[in-house]
Amino acid sequence: MERAAVLSRHFAAEERQRSPQLDAQPTSAPGSGYNVAVLGSGGGIGQPLSLLLKLCPRVRDLRLYDVANTAGVAADLSHIATAARVSAHTGGDELPDALYGADLVVIPAGVPRKPGMTRDDLFNINAGIVRTLCEGVARYCPHAWVAIISNPVNSTVPIAAEVFKRAGTFNPAKLFGVTMLDVVRANTFVGEALGVDPATVNVPVIGGHAGVTILPVLSAGTPKLSVPEGQARALMARIQDAGTEVVKAKAGAGSATLSMAYAASRFVEACLRAMAGEVGVVECAFVASSLVTDLPFFASQLRLGPGGIAEFLPLPRLNAMEQGNFESMKAELRSSIQKGVDFMNT
CATH class of the missing domain: 3.90.110.10 (Lactate dehydrogenase/glycoside hydrolase, family 4, C-terminal)
Known part of the structure; x- marks a missing residue:
């Protein structure tokens, strides 16, 4: 049943991509809650962020994605008595399921800053991560709002914009660097x-x-x-x-x-x-x-x-x-x- 629901959301997203005029309406009906994907949910920012979003009454489905340890974070959060449903998605093969039908995608993925490390030092690693994840967004939920946390934001947001431009899905009104x-x-x-x-x-x-x-x-x-x-x-x-x-x-x-x-x-x-x-x-x-x-x-x-x-x-x-x-x-x-x-x- 869950797989059928995922596929249904996917086909709905594909239909919106063919019919851009439908994009004016959110994927989820106002008042019913929204589908939020956190890409990098197992990290130092991702875990407490996911906790806070589990407590947010406007979140209906909370999709947690990371390359490892996602299942444990999701299981832990799923025991909290709020209405938001939590699902775990681990590794590149499961990225599509995390993204299908997402209304908002938050990207804290990447390496943390360490002593002596400048934000430029972060760039070489985090730039590739953001590019890959945004390619997934462009393919599987092209109409979602995207909020980028991965540093250096001054560079990663332009990377995301270039990915979306090349995919033909760039909407400048829906891409944000979180400051x-x-x-x-x-x-x-x-x-x-x-x-x-x-x-x-x-x-x-x-x-x-x-x-x-x-x-x-x-x-x-x-x-x-x-x-x-x-x-x-x-x-x-x-x-x-x-x-x-x-x-x-x-x-x-x-x-x-x-x-x-x-x-x-x-x-x-x-x-x-x-x-x-x-x-x-x-x-x-x-x-x-x-x-x-x-x-x-x-x-x-x-x-x-x-x-x-x-x-x-x-x-x-x-x-x-x-x-x-x-x-x-x-x-x-x-x-x-x-x-x-x-x-x-x-």
Whole structure:
């Protein structure tokens, strides 16, 4: 019976591919829950992310995929008393079953960052992983929303875009690089500085998702942060280097996994709320964009709707310090984007 259900979802996806006009409607009916696939569910981010998604009432089917250890994670999560059904899919032969009929695919797969390792060091391994998984997405669930966590996001998102373009399935409104952790960190650190609950803070973060390309617009945050420029610079530097802070604190035992899983689950839930037709869902993400004319991908505030990105919100006004950071990050971000494109052309 389960195999029949999988095949039914597959044929429905094939029919949508032949009839693009049907793509305006989500695969799952609003209110019934959605099918979410986590590719890399056995890793340091994938396991806690899968736990949080098992707790999300908007998830109907949670498909866990990895190259090993998937069955154990799925069995463990399946004992949790929530409505989401959990299935395990291990190895390339089972990737199609994980993807058929998925409404949203989350990709945390890849190697973690270790002490002394830059995000560029991650590229050689993670780029190939993302390419392979996105080829599967293009073939088996071409209309799904795709949220990429695998670092370096500034390069892996352009890789995904190139894969989808070559397959004829690229929809820029449905491809996202997850930069929510930068927002979460900015809100947390600003909340500490203000002495308020970080949950009440909202700091837009634009640019990219690595080092200097991360630009928290502290001057546009709410509540308003009024501190001397030196303190603002120190706060910005901490947000930009927060990943390294965690890597050093774990002393070689890992990178930011728990906070990343929390941030990713928040972003996934925002996507599912938008799919269901909730109005006013606004989040930051790294996407194909024309907001900055000489950068084809850029992280900014987006209003999400049932079909993906519904609106690019205008960039917030930058103060002099932030404008300086904006100008200095552009070359780095442009180079990272091109690195992903070049990978697909070699």
